[in-house]
Amino acid sequence: MDKIYLPLPPNFSLKSTIFSHGWADLEPFKRHVDPLQIDYILEIPSGQVHHLHISSPNDLQLEIKTEHQVNDKAGEQILKIVKRMFRLDEDYTEFYLLARQSPEFSWITKYNAGRLLRCGSLWEDMVKMLCTTNCTWRLTQIMVENLVKKLGKAEEFKKGNKSMRAFPNPGNVAVCDENFLRQEIKMGYRAPYLLGFSQAITEGKLNLADFENDNISTPDLYKQLRSIKGFGDYAVSNLLKILGRYDYLGADSWSRKKFAEKHLDGKSCDDSIIASNYQKYGKWSGLFFWMDVSEDWYQRELPFGKSQEPNPKSQINPNTE
DNA sequence: GCGTCCAGGTCTACC
């Protein structure tokens, strides 16, 4: 067992980040409520697969335990990825300032909410987002579980049926038969989209690092992501949130319903009405929308206890079923 | 237990 530590920024809450949306409910994440900890099976760029146990023993540090000792290079790679997952380098100063100034959002500072959990890679975030489109959360879980179990690399030092597996990399998926993805992974009609996406990456036609470039404007990034088959407005708007850009709403059936219940006595409305409600928050409007519709998760006495676990519906969508 | 219907987001063909 090896331990690595990461310093935490102010306004960080492990609990609020883990339960910020549905990702922690999907493999290869595994969350534990008491004591609070999240496990993740990570394949680092060098190809090693590590079982990480992540917790925060205090307000100042994130503790990452690995099942086995890691060398310096592997340790650096793990730290870089975990930083990305928990958005430790993202600046939320303006977001918290706006939250403090808005009586309806002052609760955000109380819970240090706002950081949306990410996966170990943008590839994994994007595939999971694709798996949330046009289906129930249960089906999303099935698709992701199949991808991990049938295509993911087994945990290092523990190869065999009982070992846990990392999320498959693009190369693992690109060599699959479309029918296998359709029937065995249960991707259904999404299978050709996933296959095309993974092959574009392995063939060098698509470089996901380009999407993490701060120099691209958000509308341009939206256009680029929308050009990938299978990623429509909902998926791309929420991927932009994953990329730290919160300009777009990314509403889906669950969040529209939630907004209607909260603000319009249950009467549905056009997305433009919803957007106008958060316009004053500028580039943070999409995040304030998400905070607004997910507020009740934080307000519960035991917001994320075993008896009241979020039951995510889409990307980021608990409580639909 | 079985059959039917519906919800969910995106793409494509058509107007």
Added chain:
DNA sequence: GGTAGACCTGGACGC
């Protein structure tokens, strides 16, 4: 540019 229909599955519902 807007719209209808197809895509696929799990789950709810009725019998």
